Amino acid sequence: MRAAFDVLKAASEADRTPPYATRLDRLRRLMALTAQHQHRIVEAISADFGHRSAHETQIAEIFSTMATIRQNMRHLRSWMKPRRVATPIHMLPGRSRLLRQPLGVVGIIAPWNYPFQLAFTPAAAALAAGNSVMLKPSDLTPRLSALLRELVEQSFAAHEMTVVTGGAEVGAAFSALPFDHLFFTGSTSVGRIVAQAAARNLTPVTLELGGKSPAIIGADCKLDEAAPRLAYGKLLNAGQTCVAPDYALVQRERVPEFVQAMQQAVAAMYPSVADNPDYTSIATPRHHERLLRLLADARDKGARVVPLAPQDGSGACGRKLSPVLVLGAHDGMDLMREEIFGPLLPVIAYDTLDDALAYINRGERPLALYWFGRSSAERERVLNETIAGGVTVNDTIWHVAQENLPFGGVGASGMGGYHGEHGFRTFSKEKPVFIQARWNSFGIFRAPYGRPVERLLD
Ligand code: NAD
Numbered sequence: 001m002r003a004a005f006d007v008l009k010a011a012s013e014a015d016r017t018p019p020y021a022t023r024l025d026r027l028r029r030l031m032a033l034t035a036q037h038q039h040r041i042v043e044a045i046s047a048d049f050g051h052r053s054a055h056e057t058q059i060a061e062i063f064s065t066m067a068t069i070r071q072n073m074r075h076l077r078s079w080m081k082p083r084r085v086a087t088p089i090h091m092l093p094g095r096s097r098l099l100r101q102p103l104g105v106v107g108i109i110a111p112w113n114y115p116f117q118l119a120f121t122p123a124a125a126a127l128a129a130g131n132s133v134m135l136k137p138s139d140l141t142p143r144l145s146a147l148l149r150e151l152v153e154q155s156f157a158a159h160e161m162t163v164v165t166g167g168a169e170v171g172a173a174f175s176a177l178p179f180d181h182l183f184f185t186g187s188t189s190v191g192r193i194v195a196q197a198a199a200r201n202l203t204p205v206t207l208e209l210g211g212k213s214p215a216i217i218g219a220d221c222k223l224d225e226a227a228p229r230l231a232y233g234k235l236l237n238a239g240q241t242c243v244a245p246d247y248a249l250v251q252r253e254r255v256p257e258f259v260q261a262m263q264q265a266v267a268a269m270y271p272s273v274a275d276n277p278d279y280t281s282i283a284t285p286r287h288h289e290r291l292l293r294l295l296a297d298a299r300d301k302g303a304r305v306v307p308l309a310p311q312d313g314s315g316a317c318g319r320k321l322s323p324v325l326v327l328g329a330h331d332g333m334d335l336m337r338e339e340i341f342g343p344l345l346p347v348i349a350y351d352t353l354d355d356a357l358a359y360i361n362r363g364e365r366p367l368a369l370y371w372f373g374r375s376s377a378e379r380e381r382v383l384n385e386t387i388a389g390g391v392t393v394n395d396t397i398w399h400v401a402q403e404n405l406p407f408g409g410v411g412a413s414g415m416g417g418y419h420g421e422h423g424f425r426t427f428s429k430e431k432p433v434f435i436q437a438r439w440n441s442f443g444i445f446r447a448p449y450g451r452p453v454e455r456l457l458d
Contacts, residue, residue: 001170004162005105005177008132011159012104012180018130020077026127027076029155030120031069037151038062041116041144048115048141050281050319056237061116064401068121071403071420072128079128079424085432090456093437100428102130104180107203109171109194111186112138112283113240113341118185118208119148123161125423126183132160136174139167140284172197179203181427185242186210187339188364188412206416206426208242209409210339213366215245215396216356216382218373223257226372226394227265230345231308233370233396235270235323238280239343240287243368245396246340247329249356252349259306259325262345266308266323273309273322281319282342288319291342294335295324298346303328308345353378357385365389365411370396389413 015022034041041062046052085096106126110119119137126133135152137145142165149163156162164170171190175182175197184194185208198205215230217223233245250258273279282288299305308323321343329336329346336346350356360366369388371379379393389409392399400407400419408417418426436442444452 001164001173002177004158004164005134005179007158008105008134008160008162012102012132016104017101020080023080023128023130024073024076026156026160027069027073027124030124030127031066031073033151033155034062034066034069034120037147040147044143044147045115045141048112048143049283051277052237052280053278055278056280057116060114060237065117065120065124068403068419069124072124072424075421075424076128079421080130082433083430087434090441091434092440094440095435095437097433097435099431099433100129100425101431103427103429104131106131106133106427107174107177107179107182108133108135109174109182109184109186110135110137112140113237113242115141115144116148122183122185122206122418122423125418126181126427127161129424129427131180131427133162134174134177134179135161135163136171137163137165139165139170176200181206183418183426184208191414206408206418207414208407208416208418209367209412209414210242210341211364211366211409211413212246212336212339213243213368213370213388214360215248215370216360216372217248217250217254217258218371218375218378218382219251219353220374220378221372222374223254223261224264227258227261228269229395230370230372231262231265231269231323234345235266235279235343236397238282238321239323240280240283240341241397243390243397243400244341245345245368245370246366247336247346247348249348249350249359252351255327255347255349258347259327262325263306263308270309270323273320274318279320282321283319285319287341288321291321291340291344294333294338294340294342295326295344297334298326298329301330301333303333303346308343353381357382360386365409365413367409367413368392368397368399387411 042054042057045057083098087096108122123133145165152163175194178201182198182203183206188209191207191209195205304327306325323343326346365387367389369391371382390399403420406417406422407419
């Protein structure tokens with residue numbers, strides 16, 4: 001691994017600012033690789049998961065990654081340009097600008113839940129910004145990780161981008177390398193370890209972490225409109241999505257109506273689960289058992305579990321887990337203490353909006369927050385009185401797909417961000433440059449100080 005890093009480092013030192021044509025060519029190769037091998041990517045992820053909906057892979061991995069690469073290609077020339085910066089009057093006629101320079105070698109650690117997209121979208125931004133890239137995908141998606149390695153080896157020279165595979169031990173050695181930037185997507189607990197390792201090298205980090213993202217069902221929300229959108233965000237990838245709504249906050253008197261709306265919405269989307277190609281499996285036996293344990297713990301502590309896909313009842317079908325609502329959830333239950341990352345939706349009943357906001361603000365800062373309703377006054381209160389990585393109003397997930405918005409967490413859900421130009425800037429050093437003019441008044445700021453500078457400071 002160290003040898004592979006040294007090759008990348010030497011190349012980035014030899015060519016500190018790769019020109020537009022080099023970067024564009026790298027992005028084109030990334031695009032071609034994705035387009036040409038999309039069916040292999042779909043199959044590899046599905047085999048790793050047990051079953052992953054081919055449509056979900058097409059939308060959330062292939063399409064979204066290609067859209068990112070395309071956007072980087074389209075804007076590359078303008079994003080690379082130095083930015084002109086206003087110069088204060090007393091420094092005129094000097095000029096100021098910001099140069100966007102590559103950082104050098106960027107390390108990217110990716111998780112298993114969207115193993116292609118979360119590896120290649122940051123890689124596209126890092127390559128666009130002129131860096132070389134070393135990528136470590138997850139060991140929990142071994143087929144996809146091996147495929148990434150093979151495809152990157154075919155399409156990129158060892159000094160441009162390389163893939164190393166392995167689990168926690170490899171990850172630990174990887175994060176100890178003296179990268180110029182380390183970009184980590186994964187759990188908050190591993191993010192903490194990675195940040196500590198990076199700190200030893202003073203390597204700056206972007207941490208894209210997880211957490212419990214709430215969905216607030218507002219007082220005047222139309223439940224027949226909200227339920228399908230909430231179910232979409234919760235059941236995409238069977239809930240194994242960092243920005244999935246983790247739990248729902250529902251006005252106490254509307255809980256029965258909410259249950260009915262969710263049952264209808266899920267029945268329309270997934271009339272069955274076990275044999276439904278649109279419904280994804282839980283990725284590993286360990287994650288599957290964990291979710292069953294969360295459910296058992298909630299039941300033991302008094303929760304009522306309501307199935308959302310009636311034909312299958314609740315419970316497991318192979319490694320597919322039928323979606324359920326968990327009524328009467330409270331903080332004593334494990335599923336309200338951990339990020340759920342599966343198709344279980346606890347419902348927390350609230351009496352007033354104040355109570356709902358206080359509940360959210362008692363916890364860690366979430367990666368995403370969702371609010372459904374029509375009242376702009378209530379919406380503004382929710383936006384102003386909570387802190388979250390990002391928000392979608394009247395739907396779920398979509399703020400992440402809006403490439404022009406930065407994506408990233410806050411507090412325990414992460415630091416830094418990317419997507420669109422924000423990604424380009426994350427992987428660039430914006431170098432401030434002041435160009436002094438030949439004729440200027442700066443002499444008054446040098447000793448021996450005299451009247452002009454005294455007058456200026458008066
Ligand atoms: P994880 O933290 O277990 O693993 C992430 C990566 O870190 C993997 O490549 C893993 O091999 C590696 N790793 C494990 N131990 C390591 C160590 N000690 N040092 C360095 N690397 C190590 O996360 P996961 O289970 O793969 O993914 C699920 C988590 O990721 C959830 O919490 C989810 O919310 C979060 N996530 C966040 C985003 C986001 O964009 N914010 C996106 C997807 C997933």
